[in-house]
Amino acid sequence: xxxxxxxxxxxxxxxxxxxxxxxxxxxxxxxxxxxxxxxxxxxxxxxxxxxxxxxxxxxxxxxxxxxxxxxxxxxxxxxxxxxxxxxxxxxxxxxxxxxxxxxxxxxxxxxxxxxxxxxxxxxxxxxxxxxxxxxxxxxxxxxxxxxxxxxxxxxxxxxxxxxxxxxxxxxxxxxxxxxxxxxxxxxxxxxxxxxxxxxx
Amino acid sequence: xxxxxxxxxxxxxxxxxxxxxxxxxxxxxxxxxxxxxxxxxxxxxxxxxxxxxxxxxxxxxxxxxxxxxxxxxxxxxxxxxxxxxxxxxxxxxxxxxxxxxxxxxxxxxxxxxxxxxxxxxxxxxxxxxxxxxxxxxxxxxxxxxxxxxxxxxxxxxxxxxxxxxxxxxxxxxxxxxxxxxxxxxxxxxxxxxxxxxxxxxxxxxxxxxxx
Numbered sequence: 001x002x003x004x005x006x007x008x009x010x011x012x013x014x015x016x017x018x019x020x021x022x023x024x025x026x027x028x029x030x031x032x033x034x035x036x037x038x039x040x041x042x043x044x045x046x047x048x049x050x051x052x053x054x055x056x057x058x059x060x061x062x063x064x065x066x067x068x069x070x071x072x073x074x075x076x077x078x079x080x081x082x083x084x085x086x087x088x089x090x091x092x093x094x095x096x097x098x099x100x101x102x103x104x105x106x107x108x109x110x111x112x113x114x115x116x117x118x119x120x121x122x123x124x125x126x127x128x129x130x131x132x133x134x135x136x137x138x139x140x141x142x143x144x145x146x147x148x149x150x151x152x153x154x155x156x157x158x159x160x161x162x163x164x165x166x167x168x169x170x171x172x173x174x175x176x177x178x179x180x181x182x183x184x185x186x187x188x189x190x191x192x193x194x195x196x197x198x199x200x
Numbered sequence: 201x202x203x204x205x206x207x208x209x210x211x212x213x214x215x216x217x218x219x220x221x222x223x224x225x226x227x228x229x230x231x232x233x234x235x236x237x238x239x240x241x242x243x244x245x246x247x248x249x250x251x252x253x254x255x256x257x258x259x260x261x262x263x264x265x266x267x268x269x270x271x272x273x274x275x276x277x278x279x280x281x282x283x284x285x286x287x288x289x290x291x292x293x294x295x296x297x298x299x300x301x302x303x304x305x306x307x308x309x310x311x312x313x314x315x316x317x318x319x320x321x322x323x324x325x326x327x328x329x330x331x332x333x334x335x336x337x338x339x340x341x342x343x344x345x346x347x348x349x350x351x352x353x354x355x356x357x358x359x360x361x362x363x364x365x366x367x368x369x370x371x372x373x374x375x376x377x378x379x380x381x382x383x384x385x386x387x388x389x390x391x392x393x394x395x396x397x398x399x400x401x402x403x404x405x406x407x408x409x410x411x
Contacts, residue, residue, distance in 0.1 A: 008217060083362075088373050090378070093357075097355065132218060141348075141389075143351050150354070155359075157290070161370075189220075193219060
């Protein structure tokens, strides 16, 4: 039965075939992407995740962008944007912003580190199923790249009014977006399951 | 593909949506994945009811999201309130037309097209269409992919509110439209997530009774 798989998009039963390195297996009926060949070696996703975790810390610790007008300066941090909405009595909107730009990346990075680090060191993370499920559940809600685009749009709107000062957090944030995308893309849960079998 | 395609459900198997493992469907008791412990269902429970509910709520809120101001600017020169559309017009007039196009697509077109597409898929499932199912399936996957990008305007408002403070002799505060708009984005995403694309391929079959 392990040689069979069901397409998650149309439930068609198909054989689990070995495919070429750069190939991608697609469903014979609905054309959904089923799987890519995965690497048993967890070094690459682990490296990206560690890099992303450091960048996440920097992106949150420093202002992302500032605004300067006749010597007066204001600045925005990632948490600060959610905070500003909260202070305007927009708790609902503030929590959406906070959740999608801070909580979700934090959960993603924590879950991946929790799974990858022990497996890499050769023992089994006890709550791996829970971590993988959390990872899957929050994935659609991670919106760091959308936030960056929103940032650019708002800076364009302000450009005529005051001087825009890019902050340290901005560079970290731009790199964070790439690192998270690379970590999520290179992390294959099937590799984790197969490593788990070896670790036990 | 042929009409005789064998699905996991036909074969009495349940696929785990978290880890992909196939297991035999137990006769009576509720099933859990033997590998990762997730509850197993033949299809996502109450997929259609949930999807319809979220979709209708999103459609209702789409009206205030576009009519109410998303932000209010107050400065020495007076106050001004902006809806999503007037924000696009402002970007267009000030010469940043590429951004105007991006915001128009992300904030006005994408949510509208998403709701219409989800409506079409849901109606197709209820009617039980047996043609173009591959296209419907693909459409659903596009919805999953682009849903997040509509959040763009919420972030624009959030950043502007944070940066434009009293010291700069102007303040920007969020308007009720921003809440409605954020709700539309979240609700359309929930409508997509709670739907089960396998239902598209079940149409025309007798459900709940394998073979």
